[in-house]
Amino acid sequence: MRLLTLCLSLCLSVPALAADKVTFLTSWYAQAEHGGFYQAVATGIYKKHGLDVTIRMGGPQVNGVQILSSGQADFLMGYDLQVLKSVETGVPITTVAASFQSELQGMMTHDDVKSLADLKSRTVLVSTSGRTTWWPWLKNKYQLDDAQSRVYTFNLQPFFADPRSAQQAYASSEVFAANKGGVKTRFFLFADDGYPPYGTTVVTMQKTVKEKPDLVARFVKASMEGWKSYLQNPAPGNALIKKDNPNMQDDQLAWGVEKLKEYRMISSGDAATLGIGTMSDARWQKTRDFMVSTGLLKADVDWKKAYTTQFVKDLRVLP
Template structure:
């Protein structure tokens, strides 16, 4: 991958600002107390976006008591368009966070000791959303279109390497399908279990062009932590990972409690219908090919090796900087 200057600069800026700030009352403490004075771990998890179905297992575990039953006091922190996920982990302000697998490779390439400990979606939900009446039926048909996208993302560099974006005008993505609804010549980056319903609710039929069909298929909804926490407090990591894994099992079985918690936490126009759609549509992404629910969250060395190789091909200067085996560990998952 060709890491964008904006992404690299943004990570650096947040590191400088965060290090310069006083770590006083706002810093996450690792221990809190119950009313009886018994110490229990306090754990903060940083989301990489506004609360949505892709975070369902975390909210489910919080709302249905799974975290509490595991003896965890959990603080879920919503994200946004420029959430400094890796710096928050590196500085110890949070213990866990959500990301995508390609983000982990970027973080490690930049020298940050970030490790994936669970990957919920085996199949990437990343897609390009177009209107049915746009005439676009495949990626080649994007020529002449305007694509709203978040600059610097790895999937864009992969598409660019295939020549798909050669005749596409790229403009910033602002987290809305409104432009696509208004103009059939607009395409937007999307997740297959979210934006399609939002467009249809506004009376526009859409088609999803899945980026995984091009061969770009990194794990999504990945739970990450720091290598430092793994080394210093592996039991806390194990407890949180296994509780989150159970939360995802519960969410996939019945998402009602988790969706209610997400709806209460999302202040950006989320609807109950969108969450119901999302929680239903993400199931085949999390459990493809008749994968058992007991396997939720699992990862493989071969998948990580493929991703690292693809990103090295996009940016040959990065070759050898990241070892696939250091990007992840599955030792904390319930088997």
Template sequence: MGAGAALAMPCIGARAGTRPFTLMTNWYAQPDQGGFYQARETGLYRRAGLDVQIRSGTPQLNAPQMLLSGAVDAIIGFDTQVILQRAKGLPVKAVAAIFQQDLEGLIAHTDVNHPEELRTRTLLLAPSSMAAYWPWMKQRFGFSDNQVRPYAYNLQPFVIDPSVAIQAILTAEPCDLQRRNVPFRFFTLADYGYPPYSGTIVTRDDTLTQDAGRLRAFLKVSMEGYRDYLLGDPTPGNNAIMRENRLLDATHVACARDALRRSNACFSGDAVQGGLGIMTAARWQATARMMADTGQIADAAVWKEAFTTEFLPTTPVVP
């Protein structure tokens, strides 16, 4: 659906005119976040009565801490992170999932046919990955801690060393390696049973009660923005992404968007009927059970407090 087809939103409360609704992303501007930029650049937010600010995340910024402090209204977070925070009694909650599967995985050289074959290789992982999915990978594939070295988001160690594998996200490292004509294999964690969603929108408990109108409006229009970005003309969103992240060019952005479209991560699974952003109790329960099984949490029942679908569009946003 084009930007002009967005429906007018109902009154979203007095707070709408007092300050912007601020979203902090999980990384520098990327096509993964394209729906938010598309909604901003095409005027979807504005026509819904929203002033939305998008702040790029960086490795130096602690997005969950900024959310809890009230510096931002919502962040793009991780299911495992939300469950860990709820287990500690912190007042955060997931309200939507942009992608129905996790986009992360491992990149290996072409002689590797299955992740289990990486047990004897060096794995380059960032601290965030160690916290999120490393416990699951160790259990699932039989990896060990002594295999791991820090990942500095530099592809050169992989390019020059056939014994190295690296963490990757569908829309980043594969595009960079393709551009350099470096052969590789990409193993998406979701294909091997990793249950979390990706692109999870997280907010505070007080926002659910004190700013519910703006939150509902933000989620509805953001889902429309993603539909427009992935199925319509992505030029407005892409131009904004490249303005805010000068390290990306049109070739990379086009590759990343194409990867999202081919994966169908936004529109597959429960989103076929439930629409963009949908989440289910079964998926959150599966993620919590995985975390309990790997020793990350003591009580898997915490998943019940980790998410809500109450603020998703009443009419599902579907292709």
């Protein structure tokens, strides 16, 4: 009895291991496209994996790579072209998982456009960042010309006013706004026409991968479990999204979740059999090759430093 009492006393006196504090920086204001990460906080999935995660919102004036590389965040919501360019310039970051099997970027047109090939006769609204990402790919694929492009300022009024215009868009945001405004549109996801990058990736420092592989593995697994949970019941994650971004309304969140499911962003391609978050060498090479062919990346860049599959190859968080 004394031995049992002593054992219980010792067990109670040993403090529980503190969860590892992690800061995750998103790419924009909180929205459905970030839902899996918020879900993992809201439902305790991160906590289950020994993580105390703080989600920090990005925005138009936020330099995510700079914040990550300066140690102010542990993980960054990134995209493939950004990471490849960073590797080219000597910034040692790397991608450890891909939430979406394709990039959300696409083209919103008026409803008389039948395919992206019809853009030859249209004015195309392109943002500054778009000119160094998807626009060179689209221009080469459909023989478009810079002369037909105009600057997209994230204001939909020029598109509404000109029936011969088309503009960059996400199905979950600009298309939603056009729909609410009563404007009939069509949306063409670039990935359906072969645009190769992954979307909503998880990026960290190469040093973190080397020195804290267990932390990275736990964050990746918990995040992908968060995405699976979010698709099943997004309510907990949405509550936190609205707390961080009070401008986000229920109808837009519902629309966003619907589009994630409609386009199978999380569960398509290799993710259907290998699990949410998976990546492949072949896909990364396609992105590298497109960037080199359009002059966005030097051919001699060690592009394989831009990603590692070690944390997703055996993950098997099946959708």
